[in-house]
Amino acid sequence: MAPISKETGENLLSSPKEEAAEEFERQQVQYEDLTVDFNDKLIDFSKQFCHIYSVRLAELKAILIPRIIAKWGKVKILKLAELEDFEGQQCVIVGTLYKHQKWKPSILHELSEDYQLTLPELRSNYCSEKDQLFLEDEMLRIRLLIEDAEMKNYVTGIVCAILGHKEKDGNFVVKEWCFPGCVPKSSLTQLKSKGKLLFLSGLDLANNSKSLSLGLLTEWICGMAGNAIVQENATCIVQIIIAGNSVKTVTKTNTLMGHAEGKAQDAAIANEVAVATTLLDVFLAEIATCCCITLMPGQHDPVNAMLPQKPLHPCILPLTSRFESFKGATNPWIGKIAERVIMGSSGQPIDDIIKATGATDISPLDWLERTLFWxxxxxxxxxxxxxxxxxxKDPFIINYCPDIYFVGNTDKFETKLWRGEENQVVRLICIPKFSSTNLAVMVDIETLDTEVIYFGTSTP
Incomplete structure (x- = not known):
């Protein structure tokens, strides 16, 4: 041990000097919800689902026509009913893609499984070698001939224009594609606000409530962890956006092992959800005292399953819902924070696209980018x-060019600064599940730079 001098020893024994603790104030920024198209007044349960395809095609077709002329010049734009008279001639058709897949979920398949007429087959996606691609307009449908390797790039529901020709056998040979493209920027206003946004997803309090990482996250946000520099960095956060699955990340969790199928398991699930929801309320209430929160529901949260999912009911979160700093949001969600348009989902749209394509070599970030083009x-x-x-109206048509476009509950963090044809700049982000990665994503409002913060107890 190194010797201690008399002077050093006196310093160690002396009483600490009283230093004034630094105080940091969190900046307040403008917040606006842009999900007016998700209004319940537009929902009519007496209507068939085919109407949503009709209004989607009508709106996006009007956008496609000038893009077709700009890309291919004066070319014939035909309806499918008119192709009969232009066999073999190059033309453009506009419609909605339909991908015929044998293994897609079907109510008829579900009924047959209920009555044990067929044995259910577990599959990770809906794809098979017999998949076929069609284009539909208001009246007819035509089969598209494309390379087998290209089949994975397309899903049902995309509105597009196709350059090609009809063959004698009635199929349409595809030469080129044209999609609606990303929405142009409405205005390039100078940002007046500064600050940072914190993105989280997949908290999974049903299994992760006693995690040390969750405690570290809470202390860091509330400014109770780290030195003055760390605390000042935390106060730069003007909004926390939680992208779904805060209660659970899977339907059946480890705590339900051993319960028989039926009423016993249903009761166990209900009890687990109730306990986890109470823990979520306490967790959010502690954070809401010092920071603004936007909470989106997820696939396994106690809300409706149909998109857009409604915000968690205030009765479920009695402590948190009293705070003005707390905002319950829909899933998907569109909002404006400090002049930045932010848009994203808790993961279901991208997960379903991956199932429909079976493309394991295409990352969720790439699919997120493609939905901008679509x-x-x-x-x-x-x-x-x-x-x-x-x-x-189809409320899921993108009518805003987002500054930040995210998808939650992914397996890993990914990001990209995407630049469009008309000088659009979009920060694309895959937000990883916090319960499995202990990662949070911070985005600078002014520069759109991202930073990943790790709250684990071991090396990431």
């Missing part, structure tokens, strides 16, 4: 993704 947040709805039966 100008639709969840094209596979209502084919394989449950949504409300909208008949007047």
């Amino acid at each position: 100008r639709h947040m969840c094209p596979t709805a209502p084919d394989t993704l449950p949504v409300h039966p909208y008949s007047v």
Whole structure:
């Protein structure tokens, strides 16, 4: 041990000097919810789901026509009923893609399984070698001839224009594609606000409530962890956006092992959800005292399953719902924070696209980017993704160019600064599940730079 001098020893024994603790104030920024198209007044359960395809095609077709002329010049734009007279001639057809897949979820399949007429087959996706691609307009449907390797790039529900020609056998040979493209920027206003946004998803309090990482996260947000520099960095956060699955990340969790199927398991699930929801309320209430929160529901949270999912009811979160700093949001959600348009989902639209394509070599970030080109947040709805039966308007058509576009509950963190043809700049983000990665994503409002913060107890 190194010797201690008399002077050093006196310093160690002396009483600490009283230093004034630094105080940091969290900045307040403008907040606006842009999900007016998710209004319940537009939902009519007496209507069939086909109406949503009709209004989707009508709106996006009007956007496609000038893009077709700009891309291919003066080319014939025909309806499918007119192709009979132009066999073999190059032309453009506009419609909605339909991907015929034998293994897609079907109510008829579910009924047959209930009556044990066929044995259910567990599959990770809906794809097979017999998949076929069609294009539909208001009246007819035609089969598209494309390379087998290209089949994985398309899903049901995409509105597009196709350059090609009809063959004698009635099929349409595809030469080129044209999609609606990303929405142009409405205005390039100078940002007046500064600050950072914190993105979380997949908290899974049913299994993760006693996690040390969750405690570290709470202390860091509330400014009770780290030195003055760390605390000042935390106060830069002006909004926390939680993208779903805060209660659970899977339907059946480890705590339900050993319960028989039926009423016993249903009771165990209900009890587990109730306990986890109470823990979530306490967790959010502690954070809401010092920071603004936007909470989106997820696939396994106690809300309706059909998109757009409604916010968690205030009665479920009695402590948190009293705070003005807390905002319950829909899933998907669109909002404006400090002049930045933010849009995203808790993961279901991208997960369903991956199931429909079976493309393991294409990351969720790439699919997120493609939905910008398709100008639709969840094209596979209502084919394989449950949504409300909208008949007047398709609320999932992208009408804003987002500054930040995210998807929650992914297996890993990914990000990209995407630049469009008309000078659009969009920060794309895959937000990982916090319960399995202990990661949170912070985005600078001014520069759109991202930073990953790790709250684990071991090396990431």
